[in-house]
Amino acid sequence: MTFLIPTRRSTLKLMASGAGLLAAPSIIRPARAADSVLNITTYDKFLPQDFIDQFQRDTGIEIRIRLTDDQGKQYNLLAAEGADPTTDIVTVAGHRISQFLASDLLQPLDTDKIANWGNLAKPYQGAPQLTTDGKVYGVPLLAGFEGMVRNTDYTKASDSWELMFDPEYKGMTTYIISDFLSITMKYLGYDGDYVEYVGKPEEAQAATNAARDFLIEHKDMVRKYYDGASEVQQMLVNEDVYVAQSWSGAASKLIMDGFPVELSIPKEGTYGFLYSFNLVKNAPNPEAAYKFFGALLANPDVGAAMVRQSGFASAFAGVDALLSDRERAAIALPEEQIARIQFFAEVNRDMKNEMIDKAVAEIKAA
Amino acid sequence: MKNPQNVFLTGFYWAFVAYLCIPLALLMAMSFKDSNFISFPIDSFTLKWYASVIQDKQFLGAVGYSLMIAAIVTLVATIVGVWIALIAANEAIWGRAIIFALACLPAVVPGMIEAIAMRIFIRLIHVPTGTFAIILGHTVHAVPFVVIMAMTRLRSMPSSLIDAARDLGADNFIAFFRVTLPYLGPALVGGMIFCALTSIDDFVRTFFLGGYQTTLPMLIFAKISGGMSPEINAMATLVLIATAAIGLYAERRVRRARN
Amino acid sequence: MNDKKQAGMPARRIRYNSWIGQLARSPLYAMTIGAIAANRRARLIVLIAVPLAWIAFFNLGPILQMANISFMANYPVMDGDAANYTLAQYKLFFAEPLYFVPFIRSIIFSLIVTASTLIVVYPVAYYIGKVIRPASRNKALLLLLTPFWAGEIIRVFSVIMLLANRGAVNALLRELGFIDRPIPMLYTYFSLGFGVVYLIALYMLLPLYSSIEKIPNSLLDAASDLGAGPFQRFRRVILPLSRDGIISGCSLVFLTAVGVFAAPLLLGGPNTVIFPEIIAQLFHGSNDKWPAGAAFSIIMLIFSLATVGLFMRVVGGKNVRLM
Numbered sequence: 001m002t003f004l005i006p007t008r009r010s011t012l013k014l015m016a017s018g019a020g021l022l023a024a025p026s027i028i029r030p031a032r033a034a035d036s037v038l039n040i041t042t043y044d045k046f047l048p049q050d051f052i053d054q055f056q057r058d059t060g061i062e063i064r065i066r067l068t069d070d071q072g073k074q075y076n077l078l079a080a081e082g083a084d085p086t087t088d089i090v091t092v093a094g095h096r097i098s099q100f101l102a103s104d105l106l107q108p109l110d111t112d113k114i115a116n117w118g119n120l121a122k123p124y125q126g127a128p129q130l131t132t133d134g135k136v137y138g139v140p141l142l143a144g145f146e147g148m149v150r151n152t153d154y155t156k157a158s159d160s161w162e163l164m165f166d167p168e169y170k171g172m173t174t175y176i177i178s179d180f181l182s183i184t185m186k187y188l189g190y191d192g193d194y195v196e197y198v199g200k201p202e203e204a205q206a207a208t209n210a211a212r213d214f215l216i217e218h219k220d221m222v223r224k225y226y227d228g229a230s231e232v233q234q235m236l237v238n239e240d241v242y243v244a245q246s247w248s249g250a251a252s253k254l255i256m257d258g259f260p261v262e263l264s265i266p267k268e269g270t271y272g273f274l275y276s277f278n279l280v281k282n283a284p285n286p287e288a289a290y291k292f293f294g295a296l297l298a299n300p301d302v303g304a305a306m307v308r309q310s311g312f313a314s315a316f317a318g319v320d321a322l323l324s325d326r327e328r329a330a331i332a333l334p335e336e337q338i339a340r341i342q343f344f345a346e347v348n349r350d351m352k353n354e355m356i357d358k359a360v361a362e363i364k365a366a
Numbered sequence: 367m368k369n370p371q372n373v374f375l376t377g378f379y380w381a382f383v384a385y386l387c388i389p390l391a392l393l394m395a396m397s398f399k400d401s402n403f404i405s406f407p408i409d410s411f412t413l414k415w416y417a418s419v420i421q422d423k424q425f426l427g428a429v430g431y432s433l434m435i436a437a438i439v440t441l442v443a444t445i446v447g448v449w450i451a452l453i454a455a456n457e458a459i460w461g462r463a464i465i466f467a468l469a470c471l472p473a474v475v476p477g478m479i480e481a482i483a484m485r486i487f488i489r490l491i492h493v494p495t496g497t498f499a500i501i502l503g504h505t506v507h508a509v510p511f512v513v514i515m516a517m518t519r520l521r522s523m524p525s526s527l528i529d530a531a532r533d534l535g536a537d538n539f540i541a542f543f544r545v546t547l548p549y550l551g552p553a554l555v556g557g558m559i560f561c562a563l564t565s566i567d568d569f570v571r572t573f574f575l576g577g578y579q580t581t582l583p584m585l586i587f588a589k590i591s592g593g594m595s596p597e598i599n600a601m602a603t604l605v606l607i608a609t610a611a612i613g614l615y616a617e618r619r620v621r622r623a624r625n
Numbered sequence: 626m627n628d629k630k631q632a633g634m635p636a637r638r639i640r641y642n643s644w645i646g647q648l649a650r651s652p653l654y655a656m657t658i659g660a661i662a663a664n665r666r667a668r669l670i671v672l673i674a675v676p677l678a679w680i681a682f683f684n685l686g687p688i689l690q691m692a693n694i695s696f697m698a699n700y701p702v703m704d705g706d707a708a709n710y711t712l713a714q715y716k717l718f719f720a721e722p723l724y725f726v727p728f729i730r731s732i733i734f735s736l737i738v739t740a741s742t743l744i745v746v747y748p749v750a751y752y753i754g755k756v757i758r759p760a761s762r763n764k765a766l767l768l769l770l771t772p773f774w775a776g777e778i779i780r781v782f783s784v785i786m787l788l789a790n791r792g793a794v795n796a797l798l799r800e801l802g803f804i805d806r807p808i809p810m811l812y813t814y815f816s817l818g819f820g821v822v823y824l825i826a827l828y829m830l831l832p833l834y835s836s837i838e839k840i841p842n843s844l845l846d847a848a849s850d851l852g853a854g855p856f857q858r859f860r861r862v863i864l865p866l867s868r869d870g871i872i873s874g875c876s877l878v879f880l881t882a883v884g885v886f887a888a889p890l891l892l893g894g895p896n897t898v899i900f901p902e903i904i905a906q907l908f909h910g911s912n913d914k915w916p917a918g919a920a921f922s923i924i925m926l927i928f929s930l931a932t933v934g935l936f937m938r939v940v941g942g943k944n945v946r947l948m
Contacts, residue, residue, distance in 0.1 A: 039578060043588065043591065043592065044585075044588035044589055044591070044592055045592065064577075064578035065578060066576070066577075066578050066580075067580055067584055067585065067587075067588035068573070068588070069587040069588050069590065069591035070591065070909070071909075072905075072908065072909025072910070073478075073570070073573055073574075073909070075909075076478075076482055076574075076908055076909070077485070077573065077574055079700075079701050079915070080482050080485040080486050080489075080574065081485065081489065082486075082489065082701060084489060086494075086495050086577070103701050104701075171809065178910070219895060219896075222895045223809070223812055223894065223895075224811075224812040224893075224894050224895060225895055227890060228590075228591060229591065229592075229593065230590045230591060230592070230593050230594050231891065233593050233594065234404065234594050234782075234785065234789075237403045237404065237405045237791070238405050238785070238789035238790050238791045238792060238811075239405075239789075239790045239791045239807070240789055240790045240791075240809070240811055240812070250593070253592075253593055257402040257403065258402075259403060309592055310592070353910070357906070357910045357914065360906065360910070361723050361724075361903065361906065362723060364727075364895075364898040364902075364903075365722075365723050365726055365727060365898060369855075371855050372756050374748075375748055375751065375752040375756050376752065376756070378748045378749060378752065379748070379749050379752040379753070379765070382745065382746075382749045382769070383768055383769065385823070386769060386772045386823070386826070387768075387772055388787065388793075389780065389783035389784050389786065389787045389823070390772050390775055390780070390783050392783060392786045392787055392792075392793050393775070393779065393782070393783040393786060396786060404782075404786060405786075405789070405791040405792075406786075406791055406792065406793055406796035407796060446675075446676070446679055449672075449675055449676045449679075450676040450679065450680065452672060452676075453672060453673050453676050453677075456672075459673065463934070465676075465677070465680065467930050467934065468680050468684055468685065469676075469680055469684065470876075470880065470930065470933070471684045471685070471688055471926070471930075472683075472684055473877075473880045473881070473884075474880050474883065474884060474925075474926050474929050474930060475688065475691075475884065475922060475926055476884040476886055476901050476904060476905070476922060476925075477884065477886065478886070478904075478905060478908060479691060479904065479908075479918070479919070479922040480687065482691075482908070482915075483687035483688060483690050483691040484687045486687070486690045486694075487686045487687040487690050490686075490690070491686075502683070506683045506684065506687075509679075510880075511828075511877065514832075514873045514876055514877055515831070515832060515835070515873060517873075518832065518836070518869040518870065518872060518873040519835065519836075519869070521869065522836075522839075522869050537659060537662040537663065538662045538668060539658050539659075539661075539662045540662075552835045552838070552839075553832075553835050556831035556832065556834075556835055559770065559827075559831065560827075560828070560831070563773055563774065563827070566774070566776070567776050567777050569778070582776070583776060583778070586776065586778060586779065587778065590778065590782075594782060598779070598782075599779075602775045602776065602779040605774060605775060605776070606771065606772075606774060606775050609771055609774040610767075610771045613767045613770065613771060614767065617763045617764060617767055620763065621760070621763070
């Protein structure tokens with residue numbers, strides 16, 4: 001190949017500059033520094049730059065952000081770091097929190113030390129969804145649920161998950177298997193959250209298998225099993241699918257942007273979850289984290305920014321007033337639909353995860 | 367270009383160019399779309415996505431950081447890769463096959479597994495996460511590409527070349543620099559391109575090994591998780607234009623130097 | 626080897642006048658690198674020790690960690706608990722068609738991808754290496770190289786934009802009046818193959834090109850003079866002489882295709898699940914399945930390296946010094 005053969009001089013120059021870069025102090029600087037730093041792993045644009053700047057000015061604590069795009073990676077990173085984590089605060093979604101707790105990766109919060117704890121919206125006061133054994137494991141940020149989304153140009157309205165199995169939309173639906181398996185169990189009259197099945201593995205297995213077989217039987221309805229929010233958005237936009245099970249945030253964002261979809265909670269019900277900031281076990285800078293939580297709760301602007309970025313509803317009081325009509329409309333649902341949300345419980349997680357993971361693999365392989 | 371065979375090959379080449387370029391041309395077109403959604407048709411055009419990307423300090427910082435890492439990775443991986451190739455291609459060394467297989471390991475392991483394994487490993491040897499760890503992770507991943515490229519070329523090198531160099535009074539090292547390395551040249555350039563490419567494109571190793579400085583793929587993944595938007599297309603377009611410009615410049619330099 | 630004779634003798638006169646020649650004549654060089662070069666044992670140690678250390682430390686180190694985890698009953702191990710070691714994860718793989726079937730599928734898929742990439746890219750590499758004027762080669766290569774710098778995820782999304790129901794192809798067909806309803810092309814084996822070849826064609830192109838380019842034109846002319854037709858010329862001269870490139874290209878593509886993960890996840894459909902996705906599920910799923918994921922990775926690793934080794938032996942023939 002004659003392509004781009006470097007001259008000797010340019011090679012030397014490159015090597016010299018490479019060596020120079022290697023010696024640069026920024027590279028040798030250790031990842032962890034003194035207590036004047038706070039390391040946060042979170043999503044893009046969750047924390048507005050104004051807020052970060054203000055916090056840094058007020059407290060002298062430097063905020064460093066590691067962007068994440070996926071709960072699984074966040075968990076794996078923390079698990080790999082073990083007893084010596086490089087991050088103080090992580091952003092865990094509710095359906096994952098049990099996994100973090102089971103692996104002993106988080107520490108409980110002393111809510112007395114968090115200023116403005118009372119600024120949480122009513123349903124999240126005391127953070128019951130994040131409380132296990134009387135200990136609070138996070139600051140609630142956003143509330144979401146698994147909704148049904150349909151393209152209003154091509155589909156009829158429905159108040160039942162049955163729409164996902166309507167032969168008219170054959171090959172035009174999509175869902176996250178593990179999430180939808182729970183919903184299918186609910187749809188078929190079982191307990192998709194496995195709370196009823198404590199100590200009854202046979203019953204749980206039978207229920208799981210029923211839902212699994214139902215989904216396998218209707219596999220031809222599915223265009224694709226997806227994983228991330230951007231995938232379901234793109235499939236809806238490209239009209240590759242007309243009906244989908246989707247986290248409310250992904251759908252609400254499409255609505256905010258004016259795409260013709262409707263988000264609803266079918267009469268069979270669905271599951272809800274919270275996003276929260278959580279303090280990592282052995283976090284290097286816990287005191288800074290507590291200061292940060294206090295500043296966070298004092299500032300509904302942050303809540304509004306998170307809503308705009310994620311499409312989920314805020315857990316902070318006073319955020320609604322900061323949203324535009326369109327943003328509020330995209331998030332709001334009728335009272336009777338909201339009442340159908342059941343939040344994920346904290347009991348029997350091992351059995352649930354075990355059975356669902358197995359069934360997911362079986363559905364994929366079928 | 368008279369005979370039918372060459373006409374066919376020419377057509378085939380351009381069809382391949384089209385295959386590689388058309389999807390990216392669509393991507394570029396979409397970066398001008400005045401809408402939050404990426405889909406056809408494009409009704410109205412705008413430059414606002416470019417305006418927001420260019421003003422985005424995070425983007426420029428991420429590009430610079432990614433480039434710096436890629437440059438160092440390419441340099442180190444090429445040196446190590448050639449070194450390994452030299453022994454793996456040397457018949458006098460016992461167990462070459464095993465050395466070669468082990469040298470290829472990091473290319474086979476799925477990125478995420480390698481990333482997690484590396485994260486646990488650097489904790490074991492007390493290397494902090496951050497730039498150094500990223501460079502290490504990328505380099506380990508890039509070395510096999512250099513090894514495979516360099517080795518296949520080494521195997522076809524006539525040993526008479528080295529002998530000739532020795533006759534002219536060169537010791538082994540001089541012979542290596544004067545004969546082997548230039549002979550490897552083309553394969554090395556290919557290997558270096560792979561190194562730089564895998565490094566700039568790497569997301570998962572960077573995520574696991576990195577500190578709190580954002581690389582380009584990390585930024586793009588983070589943005590995509592909030593939904594695909596023409597802004598991401600604008601970023602990719604800028605990156606592509608920059609690479610094309612650098613490529614053209616280098617090509618002209620090489621041609622001038624030769625004339 | 627006559628190196629020993631020369632050790633300690635005045636350095637031979639070196640006839641190079643370039644910087645390397647000057648360097649080689651300098652006393653500093655004679656005392657350091659020159660001394661090593663003159664001593665056979667020192668030379669061998671330097672040549673071998675560094676690469677072996679690198680491999681042992683950075684290639685084997687992390688993988689041994691994974692292997693270690695693959696034998697554990699669960700991971701992460703809680704503070705104070707002792708790790709339990711077991712072979713259960715490996716047994717699981719062979720006991721469950723659930724994992725075995727996608728594994729086979731993955732291997733077949735990678736083989737098909739490798740073969741089709743070879744068939745698609747070979748004429749292109751040949752065209753650049755032998756048909757066009759040498760002066761234009763760099764430009765022709767540049768045109769093919771540039772698209773790869775957009776990044777994997779961006780290129781996957783650009784394929785989606787091409788093939789989606791409201792993508793470019795369907796929009797064009799609809800505009801021209803050929804179809805009323807879009808043809809679903811995404812999320813099938815077609816889109817998956819299209820995308821994966823799109824992502825990794827470069828790994829085939831560069832090795833092939835570098836081996837085709839060095840085939841002397843005189844050989845091709847000689848073959849023509851002897852009356853060989855294009856096909857015969859290809860089979861008897863070009864193909865055997867570009868074997869190096871085929872071996873290294875196919876190895877690179879196969880190894881990359883086996884581990885490829887993002888593209889199948891985004892471009893594949895409900896029926897195209899391949900093995901890396903299963904492994905990822907074990908790591909990213911809601912229950913901790915690290916040991917199983919690690920064990921499956923190790924199995925995949927051994928198998929794909931063995932496949933490449935076998936391939937090199939079969940294609941390379943006896944005189945290949947590689948294996």
